[in-house]
Amino acid sequence: xxxxxxxxxxxxxxxxxxxxxxxxxxxxxxxxxxxxxxxxxxxxxxxxxxxxxxxxxxxxxxxxxxxxxxxxxxxxxxxxxxxxxxxxxxxxxxxxxxxxxxxxxxxxxxxxxxxxxxxxxxxxxxxxxxxxxxxxxxxxxxxxxxxxxxxxxxxxxxxxxxxxxxxxxxxxxxxxxxxxxxxxxxxxxxxxxxxxxxxxxxxxxxxxxxxxxxxxxxxxx
Amino acid sequence: xxxxxxxxxxxxxxxxxxxxxxxxxxxxxxxxxxxxxxxxxxxxxxxxxxxxxxxxxxxxxxxxxxxxxxxxxxxxxxxxxxxxxxxxxxxxxxxxxxxxxxxxxxxxxxxxxxxxxxxxxxxxxxxxxxxxxxxxxxxxxxxxxxxxxxxxxxxxxxxxxxxxxxxxxxxxxxxxxxxxxxxxxxxxxxxxxxxxx
Numbered sequence: 001x002x003x004x005x006x007x008x009x010x011x012x013x014x015x016x017x018x019x020x021x022x023x024x025x026x027x028x029x030x031x032x033x034x035x036x037x038x039x040x041x042x043x044x045x046x047x048x049x050x051x052x053x054x055x056x057x058x059x060x061x062x063x064x065x066x067x068x069x070x071x072x073x074x075x076x077x078x079x080x081x082x083x084x085x086x087x088x089x090x091x092x093x094x095x096x097x098x099x100x101x102x103x104x105x106x107x108x109x110x111x112x113x114x115x116x117x118x119x120x121x122x123x124x125x126x127x128x129x130x131x132x133x134x135x136x137x138x139x140x141x142x143x144x145x146x147x148x149x150x151x152x153x154x155x156x157x158x159x160x161x162x163x164x165x166x167x168x169x170x171x172x173x174x175x176x177x178x179x180x181x182x183x184x185x186x187x188x189x190x191x192x193x194x195x196x197x198x199x200x201x202x203x204x205x206x207x208x209x210x211x212x213x214x215x216x217x218x219x220x221x
Numbered sequence: 222x223x224x225x226x227x228x229x230x231x232x233x234x235x236x237x238x239x240x241x242x243x244x245x246x247x248x249x250x251x252x253x254x255x256x257x258x259x260x261x262x263x264x265x266x267x268x269x270x271x272x273x274x275x276x277x278x279x280x281x282x283x284x285x286x287x288x289x290x291x292x293x294x295x296x297x298x299x300x301x302x303x304x305x306x307x308x309x310x311x312x313x314x315x316x317x318x319x320x321x322x323x324x325x326x327x328x329x330x331x332x333x334x335x336x337x338x339x340x341x342x343x344x345x346x347x348x349x350x351x352x353x354x355x356x357x358x359x360x361x362x363x364x365x366x367x368x369x370x371x372x373x374x375x376x377x378x379x380x381x382x383x384x385x386x387x388x389x390x391x392x393x394x395x396x397x398x399x400x401x402x403x404x405x406x407x408x409x410x411x412x413x414x415x416x417x418x
Contacts, residue, residue: 013304076300078299085295220275
């Protein structure tokens with residue numbers, strides 16, 4: 001099966017899965033509402049400083065929450081086994097799966113997050129940098145997390161183990177992402193952080209497909 | 222006869238428990254191998270090894286003649302390998318190659334008498350009908366070797382007849398089959414080997 005057909009198939013399945021596609025956005029709204037209620041007594045300047053960082057942390061947690069679904073359904077219905085039998089294009093299939101998962105689960109959050117930031121009083125410039133940092137950061141997290149998802153796909157309760165595996169590895173992405181947004185907020189240079197995130201993205205784009213195929217084979221063995 | 226692959230002294234051990242040992246098989250073109258045995262004898266594991274999903278502990282799999290280890294294999298395991306939220310037609314559509322003629326989907330639907338369920342979501346089909354969809358899926362895609370885990374389970378009499386007919390047609394074109402089953406198969410296929418594990 002080729003790249004675009006896999007993405008097309010995933011979108012068709014998602015379109016029939018009901019409200020599940022909107023869950024990441026709902027999570028983000030809930031976290032931001034709770035966050036604002038809990039720090040409502042803090043001065044306005046501190047809230048403005050913390051909000052974009054909190055949005056970043058929320059997006060990271062949402063990424064972890066939905067990581068499990070990258071390969072789980074395919075594993076449960078047997079399509080994963082079948083796709084690994086045919087020795088051709090396995091990496092291409094995996095990258096198409098990760099991309100469609102990111103487009104369906106994380107991209108809506110990347111779009112909505114800067115809008116929430118603007119609603120909460122963050123300036124446009126910081127919101128745009130927040131958007132770009134999430135646009136580079138979330139696919140990197142998806143690529144990295146997919147390796148952990150592949151390794152734990154055959155385990156029944158894999159969410160906690162997966163979080164334990166990926167959380168320490170997400171720290172550099174979180175540091176670069178939040179400092180880019182913070183630098184934009186205080187008006188200093190943020191380009192180097194975004195470049196570093198871009199390098200991390202390219203690095204995992206090279207590593208993740210092969211690593212995922214190997215990990216899936218180990219999990220299915 | 223043209224040999225496809227040879228299995229020599231194959232053994233599988235899991236957690237210090239021997240699942241099977243010294244399995245020897247010769248799979249030839251146009252031949253069906255029926256691996257039968259009791260529950261837990263390792264039929265599915267052997268099929269998975271042949272499919273390249275599971276690694277064996279000892280022994281070797283030798284690919285013969287012009288074939289190599291990348292020969293086109295189609296595999297259906299215990300799970301059906303179909304998507305519940307797609308219709309029968311969509312499941313078949315996504316299983317074929319982009320350049321394939323869509324007519325093969327309609328032909329398969331007719332052969333397996335599933336035309337009326339073409340636009341039904343797979344989750345609304347019975348277990349037997351889902352099995353038919355999974356069998357249609359692998360038979361539509363031409364391969365050198367078909368590996369099917371318990372093809373007769375969940376199928377009604379009519380389904381069994383259709384499966385036997387389509388399998389015989391593929392065997393006559395030179396394709397090979399390895400299937401698992403609980404019993405011997407007699408008087409159905411001309412070139413069949415029953416292998417007890």
